[in-house]
Amino acid sequence: MTFREAVEATPSVRNHYRAGLQALPTHDAARIQCAVTRRLTGSINLDAALRQQQPNANRWDFGIGYLRMTAERAIWVEVHPASSTSIVTMLAKLRWLRAWLATEAQELGKLTQGDFHWISSDATIAITPNSRQAKQLAVVGLRGPARRLALP
Amino acid sequence: MNLQRLKLENVGQIKRAEVEFGDLTVLVGPQATGKSIFLQFLKLAADTGYVHDEMRKHGMDWKRSLPDFLDVYLGEGMRELWHDGESASAITVDNKQINPVEMARPMHRTKKASVFYIPAQRVLSLANGWPRPFTAFSSEDPFAVRDFSETFRILMEQELGRADALFPKTNRLKKEYRDLLSRHVFGGFGLRVDRHGAQKRLVLRHGETSKSIPYMAWSAGQREFVPLLMGLYWLMPSARVKRRGDIDWVVIEEPEMGLHPNAISVVLLLVLELLWRGYRVCLSTHSPHVLDVVWAVRVIQARGAEPSHLLDVFDVRKSEPMKGVAKEAIRRAARVYYFGQDGQARDISNLDPGSQDRSEAGWGGLSEFSGRVNDVVAAVVNENPCQPDSVQKHEYPTMGTAPPVIDEQDLPGLGQ
Numbered sequence: 001m002t003f004r005e006a007v008e009a010t011p012s013v014r015n016h017y018r019a020g021l022q023a024l025p026t027h028d029a030a031r032i033q034c035a036v037t038r039r040l041t042g043s044i045n046l047d048a049a050l051r052q053q054q055p056n057a058n059r060w061d062f063g064i065g066y067l068r069m070t071a072e073r074a075i076w077v078e079v080h081p082a083s084s085t086s087i088v089t090m091l092a093k094l095r096w097l098r099a100w101l102a103t104e105a106q107e108l109g110k111l112t113q114g115d116f117h118w119i120s121s122d123a124t125i126a127i128t129p130n131s132r133q134a135k136q137l138a139v140v141g142l143r144g145p146a147r148r149l150a151l152p
Numbered sequence: 153m154n155l156q157r158l159k160l161e162n163v164g165q166i167k168r169a170e171v172e173f174g175d176l177t178v179l180v181g182p183q184a185t186g187k188s189i190f191l192q193f194l195k196l197a198a199d200t201g202y203v204h205d206e207m208r209k210h211g212m213d214w215k216r217s218l219p220d221f222l223d224v225y226l227g228e229g230m231r232e233l234w235h236d237g238e239s240a241s242a243i244t245v246d247n248k249q250i251n252p253v254e255m256a257r258p259m260h261r262t263k264k265a266s267v268f269y270i271p272a273q274r275v276l277s278l279a280n281g282w283p284r285p286f287t288a289f290s291s292e293d294p295f296a297v298r299d300f301s302e303t304f305r306i307l308m309e310q311e312l313g314r315a316d317a318l319f320p321k322t323n324r325l326k327k328e329y330r331d332l333l334s335r336h337v338f339g340g341f342g343l344r345v346d347r348h349g350a351q352k353r354l355v356l357r358h359g360e361t362s363k364s365i366p367y368m369a370w371s372a373g374q375r376e377f378v379p380l381l382m383g384l385y386w387l388m389p390s391a392r393v394k395r396r397g398d399i400d401w402v403v404i405e406e407p408e409m410g411l412h413p414n415a416i417s418v419v420l421l422l423v424l425e426l427l428w429r430g431y432r433v434c435l436s437t438h439s440p441h442v443l444d445v446v447w448a449v450r451v452i453q454a455r456g457a458e459p460s461h462l463l464d465v466f467d468v469r470k471s472e473p474m475k476g477v478a479k480e481a482i483r484r485a486a487r488v489y490y491f492g493q494d495g496q497a498r499d500i501s502n503l504d505p506g507s508q509d510r511s512e513a514g515w516g517g518l519s520e521f522s523g524r525v526n527d528v529v530a531a532v533v534n535e536n537p538c539q540p541d542s543v544q545k546h547e548y549p550t551m552g553t554a555p556p557v558i559d560e561q562d563l564p565g566l567g568q
Contacts, residue, residue: 082506114534125506126451128515129523130440138526141533147506 003042003065003072006107013105016049017042024062028079031119032064034151041065041072046097058092060100063108066115066151074108075115075151082120082145084133090118094142118144155198155401159244164189164233167495170244174501175427175484178446179436180516181491187436188272189233190491191403192226192296194434195267196255197245198401202265204258206299210286214256221256227294264398268303268387269296272405272436274379277301281353281367283308283382304382312345312385313352319343319381323390328468329422336414337377341365354378376410377419384422387431394429402431408439416441421466421477428480440518446486447503453482490516 001009007017021029023043034040042065050059064075078093080086094116101109118137125145127133137144159170166186171177179187196203207214207224214220219231226233234241234252243250276297277283286302312318319342320330334340338356346355346364355364356374367375383404387396407423408416416439426433435442448465451457459482460475468474487501490511500512507513514520 114531116534120506124451125504128440128444128447128505128519129526130519134522134526135529138529139533141530143527143530145506 001072001107001111003063003074003108003111006074006105006111007042007044007063009107010105012053013044013046013049016044018044021064028062028119031079031148032077032151033148034066036152039067039151041067046100058089058096060093060097065111072111073113073115074111075117075149076112077117077119077149079119079121080145081122082118082124083122083126084131087127087133087136090137090142091140094140114141116142117146117149118142119149120145120147123147155194155245157244157246158190158194158197159242160186160190160193161242161244162235162239163193163241163243164230165495166190166491166497169489169491169495169497171489171497172487172499173432173434174487175432176423176446176449176481176486177432177434178442178486178488179434179491179497180438180443180488180500180518181497182493182517185491185493186495187491188405189226190497191269191405191434191436192294193243194401195269195296195403196225197243197250198267199265200255201263203295205263206286206302207295208258210298216257218252218256224291225295228290228292230294266398267401267403268383268396268399269300270380270383270402270404270407271296271300272409273297274300274383275376275409277304277379278354278367278375280351281355282351283379300379300383303386304379307382307386308345308352312382316345317342318345318354318385324385325388325422326425326473328471328474329418329425332418332421332466332468333381333415336412336418337374343378343381373410373412373415377415380404380407380419384426387426388429395431400432401434402426403434405436406438407435408437408441413441417466420445421468424462424477424481427484428477438518440515440522443488443503443515443518446488449481449486450501450503459483488516 004017008014016023019042020037020040021032021043023045044063046063047059047061050057060076061079062077064077065072066075076097078090080090101112125147127145155173157170157172160166161168164186165184166189169186169190171190179190181187203225212224214224218234222231222234223229241252243252271294277300283304284301285305286298289298289301319338320334341356341358344355344357344364346353353366355366356370357364387399387402389396407419411419420442423433423435445465448462452459452461459479460470462478462481463470463474487499488503490498490500492498492511498511500509500516502512503515505513514523
């Protein structure tokens with residue numbers, strides 16, 4: 001199944017598929033770099049798509065379709081200030097995303113292979129790799145925070 | 153001495169290292185990349201007259217020969233690191249190139265030291281619990297080690313050796329430092345001058361009545377720390393005198409040596425005290441702790457935040473004297489240089505964890521390993537969801553199965 005088909009198979013977001021990185025605001029799309037742009041098969045703005053349905057949830061920001069070899073996979077990106085005070089929020093967002101993929105978006109869940117990335121919305125990244133906070137992220141499978149996501 | 157910038161080219165492992173000094177300058181990088189050589193040349197550039205005078209005073213003669221001089225100054229065999237011809241070695245101080253022959257030629261220069269150098273091998277200064285004199289070392293040993301040991305010896309003979317108690321000592325170091333050192337380095341023991349027959353020696357003792365613990369029975373960290381403490385006593389003559397004589401600069405190689413991170417934190421607090429006292433400080437380090445502190449200083453500076461936030465890093469009481477130390481530290485410029493295995497030194501002062509420059513993002517390799525571990529752990533967690541029966545609270549479900557059960561209060565490090 002492709003990323004587009006998986007989005008369209010998910011009732012709550014089926015009309016929110018966009019080609020390339022068009023679902024992302026321009027300034028957030030600029031944080032995603034891809035050496036071969038045709039590998040970016042589509043995107044979805046989860047935060048916007050589910051705002052009305054789940055206004056109080058810790059909604060995740062974006063999903064991106066990425067063609068790796070011959071199969072597509074879903075890459076999940078949250079753009080958020082990168083400081084240790086954001087750790088609890090980020091963990092809540094990841095927990096929400098995993099629950100959503102497991103219960104409401106199972107086709108997207110099948111394309112998900114652990115690509116959960118935290119991209120800093122600020123110029124400053126206030127979490128160092130040797131910090132306790134960075135280890136808290138690693139142990140739940142969240143990568144980052146980084147200033148940008150570079151895809152091959 | 154108002155030395156602002158030092159450049160070494162083609163000296164030993166160093167191809168090109170140009171450092172613009174801050175009030176606090178930190179050198180990081182793998183072993184054998186020239187950090188110590190660089191710092192010893194800083195000492196030489198600042199204190200040529202003093203170095204010559206001390207070496208002559210102790211019977212050394214290098215016959216005005218630069219190779220011989222380098223052998224006695226840097227240690228036997230070190231003449232090899234300076235060479236002529238193509239890619240000739242060069243030293244430039246504040247944009248003025250120094251004639252290397254001048255370094256070996258005795259001149260009428262100031263004979264007072266402006267740089268106090270605490271070498272990585274400081275543990276060698278203590279033999280059987282008492283500091284060794286300059287001449288007790290062999291020709292293999294660098295001047296920096298001999299000179300430090302000799303200073304330590306003079307301090308013991310002229311200022312401290314007549315007192316019984318060396319630590320804690322009320323007129324040395326602020327109470328906050330004494331309390332932290334007592335807890336994190338000495339474990340409640342005191343440092344005393346004891347007599348074994350006619351021989352004085354440094355010992356540790358718990359209370360007045362307990363038996364003395366001689367030098368060789370100390371922990372490795374205590375053996376490393378006591379010479380450092382004596383160096384700091386030298387630099388902080390008493391509670392009422394801010395600085396020692398003509399000393400402007402303090403060089404400390406690997407201040408973290410042998411110490412637990414809690415003890416390293418106290419040493420770094422003492423480094424801030426040195427800044428408060430008006431010294432310029434140069435450190436070399438392999439400890440991410442040191443750069444953690446520099447990072448915090450720079451972020452507080454950049455954000456214009458309240459300086460006393462810096463004291464939260466050290467978990468120290470926000471007394472007025474300590475607030476003064478933090479305020480001064482935030483006022484002073486801190487710089488960090490990475491000495492790479494390619495022989496180049498790079499300015500990584502921003503310490504930006506998101507930098508595109510790997511040496512800066514990885515803090516000169518000090519946090520790179522942790523970053524790699526984090527990446528591997530994240531990948532392992534995502535590729536290998538926990539089995540529901542094995543770890544109930546930490547399971548990460550395979551996509552498309554049951555909802556996740558992640559309770560951040562139960563995750564490592566959270567809720568503490």
